[in-house]
Amino acid sequence: MNGFLAALALSFAVIFVAELGDKSQLMALTFATRFRPVPVLIGITVATALVHLVSVGIGYGLGATLPTGWISLIAGLAFLVFGAWTLRGDKLTDDEKNKAERTTGSAVLAVGGAFFLAELGDKTMLATITLATQHGWFGTWLGSTLGMVAADALAILVGRLLGRHLPERVIRFGAAALFAIFGIWLIVEAIIKLG
Known part of the structure; x- marks a missing residue:
C-alpha cells in the first residue's frame, strides 16, 4: 500500500x-467559456484517464513509444479547423440555446476528443510514462489523472468567471486565437518530431 500511495x-x-x-x-x-463546467470536466476526465492509461501501459509494460509526430500534426490541423469554426461563430435561436444548455453529450465529446488528441505526446503523457517506469501503474495512473483534472478544474473556474464579464465577441475571437495557437504549436511540434 505504501508503494501505491507514494506513486x-x-x-x-x-x-x-x-x-x-x-x-x-x-x-x-x-472550453469553459463556451460550455457548462460539468460537461467540460467530464470530457477532460475521460480523455485524461484514457491517455494516462495508455501512458502507464507504455511506461510500465512495453517501454515503447507512440508515433507522436503524426498525431501532433493531425491534432494541430484539427485545432486550426476548430479555430476557424469558432471565429465564424454560430447564431442560435432561443429554443436551440435552451437545448444546447441542457445537452451535455456534445460538449463532452468535443472536449474529450480535443483533449485526447492534444495530450497524446504531450509533456504530461511523457511524464506519466516516465513515472510509470519506476512506480506502480495504478497509483501512477490515478495520481496523474487526478493531478491533471485538478489543474484543469482551476482553469475551468477561471474560464467561467471570465465568461461572465467578457462580451461574446471577445470570447469568440479569443477562443479562435487560442485554437489557432494550439494548432500551430502542435504542427510545429509535429514537424520537429518528424524532421
Whole structure:
C-alpha cells in the first residue's frame, strides 16, 4: 500500500505542476467559456484517464513509444479547423440555446476528443510514462489523472468567471486565437518530431 500511495502522491504533484500553464489548461479555460463546467470536466476526465492509461501501459509494460509526430500534426490541423469554426461563430435561436444548455453529450465529446488528441505526446503523457517506469501503474495512473483534472478544474473556474464579464465577441475571437495557437504549436511540434 505504501508503494501505491507514494506513486499516487508523486504522480499527482508532478502532473499538477506540469499542467500549470500548459496548452491543455488553456484549452480547459477556453472550453469553459463556451460550455457548462460539468460537461467540460467530464470530457477532460475521460480523455485524461484514457491517455494516462495508455501512458502507464507504455511506461510500465512495453517501454515503447507512440508515433507522436503524426498525431501532433493531425491534432494541430484539427485545432486550426476548430479555430476557424469558432471565429465564424454560430447564431442560435432561443429554443436551440435552451437545448444546447441542457445537452451535455456534445460538449463532452468535443472536449474529450480535443483533449485526447492534444495530450497524446504531450509533456504530461511523457511524464506519466516516465513515472510509470519506476512506480506502480495504478497509483501512477490515478495520481496523474487526478493531478491533471485538478489543474484543469482551476482553469475551468477561471474560464467561467471570465465568461461572465467578457462580451461574446471577445470570447469568440479569443477562443479562435487560442485554437489557432494550439494548432500551430502542435504542427510545429509535429514537424520537429518528424524532421
